[in-house]
Amino acid sequence: xxxxxxxxxxxxxxxxxxxxxxxxxxxxxxxxxxxxxxxxxxxxxxxxxxxxxxxxxxxxxxxxxxxxxxxxxxxxxxxxxxxxxxxxxxxxxxxxxxxxxxxxxxxxxxxxxxxxxxxxxxxxxxxxxxxxxxxxxxxxxxxxxxxxxxxxxxxxxxxxxxxxxxxxxxxxxxxxxxxxxxxxxxxxxxxxxxxxxxxxxxxxxxxxxxxxxxxxxxxxxxxxxxxxxxxxxxxxxxxxxxxxxxxxxxxxxxxxxxxxxxxxxxxxxxxxxxxxxxxxxxxxxxxxxxxxxxxxxxxxxxxxxxxxxxxxxxxxxxxxxxxxxxxxxxxxxxxxxxxxxxxxxxxxxxxxxxxxxxxxxxxxxxxxxxxxxxxxxxxxxxxxxxxxxxxxxxxxxxxxxxxxxxxxxxxxxxxxxxxxxxxxxxxxxxxxxxxxxxxxxxxxxxxx
Amino acid sequence: xxxxxxxxxxxxxxxxxxxxxxxxxxxxxxxxxxxxxxxxxxxxxxxxxxxxxxxxxxxxxxxxxxxxxxxxxxxxxxxxxxxxxxxxxxxxxxxxxxxxxxxxxxxxxxxxxxxxxxxxxxxxxxxxxxxxxxxxxxxxxxxxxxxxxxxxxxxxxxxxxxxxxxxxxxxxxxxxxxxxxxxxxxxxxxxxxxxxxxxxxxxxxxxxxxxxxxxxxxxxxxxxxxxxxxxxxxxxxxxxxxxxxxxxxxxxxxxxxxxxxxxxxxxxxxxxxxxxxxxxxxxxxxxxxxxxxxxxxxxxxxxxxxxxxxxxxxxxxx
Amino acid sequence: xxxxxxxxxxxxxxxxxxxxxxxxxxxxxxxxxxxxxxxxxxxxxxxxxxxxxxxxxxxxxxxxxxxxxxxxxxxxxxxxxxxxxxxxxxxxxxxxxxxxxxxxxxxxxxxxxxxxxxxxxxxxxxxxxxxxxxxxxxxxxxxxxxxxxxxxxxxxxxxxxxxxxxxxxxxxxxxxxxxxxxxxxxxxxxxxxxxxxxxxxxxxxxxxxxxx
Numbered sequence: 001x002x003x004x005x006x007x008x009x010x011x012x013x014x015x016x017x018x019x020x021x022x023x024x025x026x027x028x029x030x031x032x033x034x035x036x037x038x039x040x041x042x043x044x045x046x047x048x049x050x051x052x053x054x055x056x057x058x059x060x061x062x063x064x065x066x067x068x069x070x071x072x073x074x075x076x077x078x079x080x081x082x083x084x085x086x087x088x089x090x091x092x093x094x095x096x097x098x099x100x101x102x103x104x105x106x107x108x109x110x111x112x113x114x115x116x117x118x119x120x121x122x123x124x125x126x127x128x129x130x131x132x133x134x135x136x137x138x139x140x141x142x143x144x145x146x147x148x149x150x151x152x153x154x155x156x157x158x159x160x161x162x163x164x165x166x167x168x169x170x171x172x173x174x175x176x177x178x179x180x181x182x183x184x185x186x187x188x189x190x191x192x193x194x195x196x197x198x199x200x201x202x203x204x205x206x207x208x209x210x211x212x213x214x215x216x217x218x219x220x221x222x223x224x225x226x227x228x229x230x231x232x233x234x235x236x237x238x239x240x241x242x243x244x245x246x247x248x249x250x251x252x253x254x255x256x257x258x259x260x261x262x263x264x265x266x267x268x269x270x271x272x273x274x275x276x277x278x279x280x281x282x283x284x285x286x287x288x289x290x291x292x293x294x295x296x297x298x299x300x301x302x303x304x305x306x307x308x309x310x311x312x313x314x315x316x317x318x319x320x321x322x323x324x325x326x327x328x329x330x331x332x333x334x335x336x337x338x339x340x341x342x343x344x345x346x347x348x349x350x351x352x353x354x355x356x357x358x359x360x361x362x363x364x365x366x367x368x369x370x371x372x373x374x375x376x377x378x379x380x381x382x383x384x385x386x387x388x389x390x391x392x393x394x395x396x397x398x399x400x401x402x403x404x405x406x407x408x409x410x411x412x413x414x415x416x417x418x419x420x421x422x423x424x425x426x427x428x429x430x431x432x433x434x435x436x437x438x439x440x441x442x443x444x445x446x447x448x
Numbered sequence: 449x450x451x452x453x454x455x456x457x458x459x460x461x462x463x464x465x466x467x468x469x470x471x472x473x474x475x476x477x478x479x480x481x482x483x484x485x486x487x488x489x490x491x492x493x494x495x496x497x498x499x500x501x502x503x504x505x506x507x508x509x510x511x512x513x514x515x516x517x518x519x520x521x522x523x524x525x526x527x528x529x530x531x532x533x534x535x536x537x538x539x540x541x542x543x544x545x546x547x548x549x550x551x552x553x554x555x556x557x558x559x560x561x562x563x564x565x566x567x568x569x570x571x572x573x574x575x576x577x578x579x580x581x582x583x584x585x586x587x588x589x590x591x592x593x594x595x596x597x598x599x600x601x602x603x604x605x606x607x608x609x610x611x612x613x614x615x616x617x618x619x620x621x622x623x624x625x626x627x628x629x630x631x632x633x634x635x636x637x638x639x640x641x642x643x644x645x646x647x648x649x650x651x652x653x654x655x656x657x658x659x660x661x662x663x664x665x666x667x668x669x670x671x672x673x674x675x676x677x678x679x680x681x682x683x684x685x686x687x688x689x690x691x692x693x694x695x696x697x698x699x700x701x702x703x704x705x706x707x708x709x710x711x712x713x714x715x716x717x718x719x720x721x722x723x724x725x726x727x728x729x730x731x732x733x734x735x736x737x738x739x740x741x742x743x744x745x746x747x748x749x750x751x752x753x754x755x756x757x758x759x760x761x762x763x764x765x766x
Numbered sequence: 767x768x769x770x771x772x773x774x775x776x777x778x779x780x781x782x783x784x785x786x787x788x789x790x791x792x793x794x795x796x797x798x799x800x801x802x803x804x805x806x807x808x809x810x811x812x813x814x815x816x817x818x819x820x821x822x823x824x825x826x827x828x829x830x831x832x833x834x835x836x837x838x839x840x841x842x843x844x845x846x847x848x849x850x851x852x853x854x855x856x857x858x859x860x861x862x863x864x865x866x867x868x869x870x871x872x873x874x875x876x877x878x879x880x881x882x883x884x885x886x887x888x889x890x891x892x893x894x895x896x897x898x899x900x901x902x903x904x905x906x907x908x909x910x911x912x913x914x915x916x917x918x919x920x921x922x923x924x925x926x927x928x929x930x931x932x933x934x935x936x937x938x939x940x941x942x943x944x945x946x947x948x949x950x951x952x953x954x955x956x957x958x959x960x961x962x963x964x965x966x967x968x969x970x971x972x973x974x975x976x977x978x
Contacts, residue, residue: 195649196649196650197648197649197650197651197653197654198650199649199650200619200648200649200650200651201456201625201650201654202556202557202580203556203557203577203578203579203580203581203622203625204556204557204578204580206649208649272560272564273556273557273558273560273561314533314535317533317535317565318533318534318535318561319534319553319555319557319558319561320555320556320557320558320561321554321555321556321578322533322534322555449854465856468856469856469857471859472841472857472858472859472860475859475860479894479895480894480895480896481894481895483894484844484845484894485844485845485890486843486844486845486849514844603859755844756854759849759850759854759855760849760850760851760852760853760854760855761850761851761852761853
């Protein structure tokens with residue numbers, strides 16, 4: 001690469017609250033301090049009032065490619081990630097073909113590298129075709145160029161106890177982790193929403209909390225028994241938080257994620273039968289939302305992960321039973337986190353950096369990730385304006401699908417800049433054009 | 449009234465208005481000319497995604513007695529069963545100039561989605577959606593109770609203090625839900641009787657008493673009305689109760705239980721009945737039974753609903 | 767300000783005269799059916815029937831203690847030509863005496879005759895109930911401004927009005943007072959264009975709320 005633009009970020013507020021100038025050169029942070037020199041050829045960004053966060057890492061994203069490109073592609077999904085301040089996303093395996101071979105995961109990774117909006121780390125399927133019957137080629141995926149470390153049948157639960165035990169044991173061989181979608185299939189046949197008085201009133205088949213909690217309870221005991229680490233996807237109930245808290249107190253190596261929507265929205269929204277609120281696991285009660293927030297605050301829940309699940313319009317413009325499960329969440333995640341956790345005084349920005357960057361990177365064994373703004377760290381970070389409050393609208397969405405539950409809702413904060421490998425993917429609150437980002441990514445790759 | 453989607457949000461006054469208008473509609477049925485010109489030139493579409501000949505012909509008779517044109521759109525064997533979306537169907541009906549849509553759908557909330565989507569700007573009548581609601585059934589049940597209890601002096605009256613026991617598959621019953629909300633609004637007190645497997649989760653937070661014991665409830669409550677619900681045969685294969693014999697023994701209105709009822713207790717059933725399962729032939733065919741009156745009254749209630757939805761300036765209704 | 771044009775005594779005299787005229791034209795009370803048009807026409811019909819009963823008790827004594835063999839109510843709501851406009855109208859009960867209307871002399875009774883559209887609707891409603899030998903119309907007030915070729919056979923008082931005015935018929939049964947007054951609607955009730963309050967019968971020109 002011949003010309004690499006250097007950036008001086010002037011007066012950003014670091015997660016701990018200190019102010020600093022950041023010098024970005026050759027994809028790295030090359031200086032941190034106050035009143036850094038503005039040499040020639042520098043692009044200066046006035047970050048006064050903006051909070052600098054390490055590049056956000058989403059351990060749970062559905063990029064839909066290959067197979068469901070009408071909903072999202074690796075390009076559009078990673079663009080949505082950049083818009084939300086993310087610099088790395090872990091792409092779930094429920095594509096078509098399923099990401100259960102080295103070939104598919106390498107393809108997904110290559111598409112991510114070419115697009116350049118974010119580091120795309122494929123997640124491998126635990127079982128062949130997500131069928132829950134035979135282990136997929138976990139070793140091949142781990143040793144592929146994609147270096148898969150997270151394995152999940154997300155969308156489906158690895159419900160067979162013996163298979164789950166074997167998966168937990170086998171992935172340990174490759175320093176991997178099983179990310180379990182905890183849902184007892186028999187208890188949730190044709191389930192449509194959280195089971196309770198409201199589902200009974202609305203006539204929608206219930207998805208009982210126990211269907212999640214019983215699987216988590218079994219899995220933490222299995223993890224303890226075989227000494228493997230376990231990651232629990234999208235924890236949604238107060239009871240699940242209790243089970244995980246108990247498991248951690250026993251020293252079981254379990255980590256857990258909560259989605260932004262489960263931290264903000266409740267089942268009452270379903271009174272409208274508006275399918276934008278249809279998601280799996282379903283929106284729960286207010287006391288569940290509170291328990292999840294408290295779980296994040298006390299460390300029982302380790303991370304926030306979006307479960308970004310794009311769907312085309314026709315999948316949501318339908319009667320409730322016929323509509324698809326899922327919500328897009330990358331672009332709104334940080335604003336929701338601020339609204340639900342910062343504005344309520346439960347978490348600090350330093351905590352946000354932990355739950356949305358450092359810990360998910362650790363769980364996913366993300367290489368070359370630093371959550372500290374220190375000299376030599378890779379220049380993956382985002383600058384957020386926490387002072388704005390605005391109505392979340394279509395202009396904030398950067399992916400292919402618009403199935404966001406937040407459209408029309410007032411949320412705090414806004415991502416102003418995102419830097420990935422030292423080049424901007426978002427500048428002045430606007431996503432940079434695809435060709436510009438791809439060129440910068442190619443240049444970075446050539447120089448690396 | 450802009451749509452009739454639930455009884456949950458129907459006010460007491462609005463409910464009584466429908467019941468009173470239905471009284472006038474019922475009078476028409478006794479005339480030589482059983483037809484009124486009120487909806488001449490209006491087109492009512494019966495959009496049935498789920499088979500229900502009884503409900504469909506009741507709505508059809510109601511619309512025709514009001515001189516409306518009726519189009520029956522059955523999803524079976526049509527483009528709908530070949531994957532056409534609710535949205536496309538609705539827009540097609542709108543393009544054809546449907547003035548009102550009566551919808552029966554297996555998916556709870558589909559009528560509300562239709563009403564609020566903007567795909568079609570016509571009054572929507574819920575003719576039964578999933579396990580959610582069946583408001584015209586509840587209205588005709590209340591109408592039937594009112595007529596029986598007040599002997600022709602029912603205009604303007606509610607059901608204050610009336611005791612109603614609803615027996616059977618509450619879990620899957622939109623009729624039970626719609627009846628509960630409406631009866632509660634009209635001042636009646638309702639008891640659900642069912643095996644615990646067929647009581648909806650969270651029903652203890654509803655304005656209803658819940659019992660598992662039919663005999664004890666009938667003895668203690670001395671209800672004015674006993675409403676038996678249909679047991680669908682598919683429930684028997686899904687472990688809700690062991691078998692039909694046990695169900696009938698515990699929760700059926702058999703001859704012995706029927707004979708023990710006071711002679712002025714009203715026996716209701718929304719139909720179609722499983723004779724010998726949830727209700728004995730003697731009970732169903734007795735003078736206390738309102739099964740056929742319910743069918744007759746269904747037409748009057750649906751006439752009232754269609755009239756109230758389709759007359760007046762739509763813009764003035766909000 | 768509303769101006770009283772008929773007092774209680776004036777109304778009583780008018781109804782008595784109408785009752786006599788009906789008997790005279792029908793040559794007695796035989797086969798007479800008096801049907802009031804809701805709301806106030808029903809009460810006026812009952813009063814006319816009561817007067818007839820007093821005049822000819824033997825001819826009307828089929829049902830002891832009331833004139834119900836002769837008097838009833840005919841609701842024309844479902845036959846109106848303006849159901850799609852304005853607010854939704856709730857129908858009132860129709861009550862036909864047990865003898866029916868076939869071959870009878872039916873006298874329709876309403877409080878105010880105005881555009882004539884309600885009477886048109888009432889004639890259609892009556893047609894669906896049976897085939898009277900003859901149909902007559904009695905009104906307490908005829909205020910003019912007809913929009914259809916309809917006229918009253920028995921009139922309590924002809925009251926030339928401007929379309930800006932409204933006629934309030936108040937009856938003891940509904941309103942606690944007994945009088946007919948006239949008021950300038952435009953000046954006093956600019957908002958009352960479509961309102962037909964439960965306590966007052968109004969005749970408004972620009973809307974189809976005109977009672978007759």
